[in-house]
Amino acid sequence: xxxxxxxxxxxxxxxxxxxxxxxxxxxxxxxxxxxxxxxxxxxxxxxxxxxxxxxxxxxxxxxxxxxxxxxxxxxxxxxxxxxxxxxxxxxxxxxxxxxxxxxxxxxxxxxxxxxx
Amino acid sequence: xxxxxxxxxxxxxxxxxxxxxxxxxxxxxxxxxxxxxxxxxxxxxxxxxxxxxxxxxxxxxxxxxxxxxxxxxxxxxxxxxxxxxxxxxxxxxxxxxxxxxxxxxxxxxxx
Numbered sequence: 107x108x109x110x111x112x113x114x115x116x117x118x119x120x121x122x123x124x125x126x127x128x129x130x131x132x133x134x135x136x137x138x139x140x141x142x143x144x145x146x147x148x149x150x151x152x153x154x155x156x157x158x159x160x161x162x163x164x165x166x167x168x169x170x171x172x173x174x175x176x177x178x179x180x181x182x183x184x185x186x187x188x189x190x191x192x193x194x195x196x197x198x199x200x201x202x203x204x205x206x207x208x209x210x211x212x213x214x215x216x217x218x219x220x221x222x
Numbered sequence: 223x224x225x226x227x228x229x230x231x232x233x234x235x236x237x238x239x240x241x242x243x244x245x246x247x248x249x250x251x252x253x254x255x256x257x258x259x260x261x262x263x264x265x266x267x268x269x270x271x272x273x274x275x276x277x278x279x280x281x282x283x284x285x286x287x288x289x290x291x292x293x294x295x296x297x298x299x300x301x302x303x304x305x306x307x308x309x310x311x312x313x314x315x316x317x318x319x320x321x322x323x324x325x326x327x328x329x330x331x332x333x
Contacts, residue, residue: 139321141323148323148324148325148326149265149310149323149326151320151321151322151323154320154321161320162320197264197265199321201321210256210267210270211256211267211312211321212267213264213265213266214264215263215264216263216264
C-alpha cells in the first residue's frame with residue numbers, strides 16, 4: 107500500500123479564496139483523522155470519521171471549515187473563505203479500529219497551506 | 223475532555239546522554255498510548271502501549287506505561303544527533319476511534 111496520500115503537498119492562496127485539501131486513507135482502514143499543526147498550537151485534532159461517518163468535529167475551529175468523507179477511500183477538508191491564520195500544515199491520518207483491533211494512526215505527508 | 227500533557231516541552235542534551243520524556247493523560251475509555259517521532263515531515267510511529275508495566279524496546283529507545291498513575295515515559299539512551307526531533311505522545315480512547323496528541327517534546331541532541 108502507498109500509505110496515506112494527501113494532495114496538494116503545498117498550497118498558497120489569497121485570503122478569501124476557497125481551499126480544498128484531499129486525502130486517500132490506507133485501504134482497509136476504517137478511521138480517518140484530520141489534524142492541523144502549527145508551532146504555537148502543536149498537533150490539533152480537527153475531526154475524525156469512523157466508517158465514513160463524522161464522529162467528533164468539536165475541533166473544527168469555525169464554520170469556515172468543513173469536512174466530508176463520501177466513501178471509504180476519500181475525504182476532503184474545505185476552508186471557505188480562507189484567512190491568513192489558517193496557515194498551517196494539515197495532516198490526514200488513518201487507522202484500523204474496532205473490537206480488539208486497534209492499529210496506530212498512519213500519517214500522510216501533510217499539506218502545507220499558506221494564506222496570504 | 224481527553225487531555226495529554228508532555229514534559230519537558232523542550233530539551234537540549236549532548237550526544238551520549240540519556241533522556242527521559244514524560245507523558246501524562248486523561249482519557250475516556252482508554253485503549254492505548256502511542257509514541258511518535260516527528261522530524262521535518264509527518265509523525266512516524268515508535269511504540270504502542272496497552273498494558274501497564276510491560277516495557278517496549280527498540281534499539282536505544284524504550285517505553286513503559288503506568289495505567290494506574292496515567293503516565294508513560296520514553297527513554298532514549300546514548301543519544302545521537304539523529305535523535306533530534308519532536309516526540310509526540312498520543313492516547314486512544316472512546317473505543318479506539320479517537321487519537322489525541324500531546325504538545326510534544328522538542329529534543330535537540332548536540333554533537
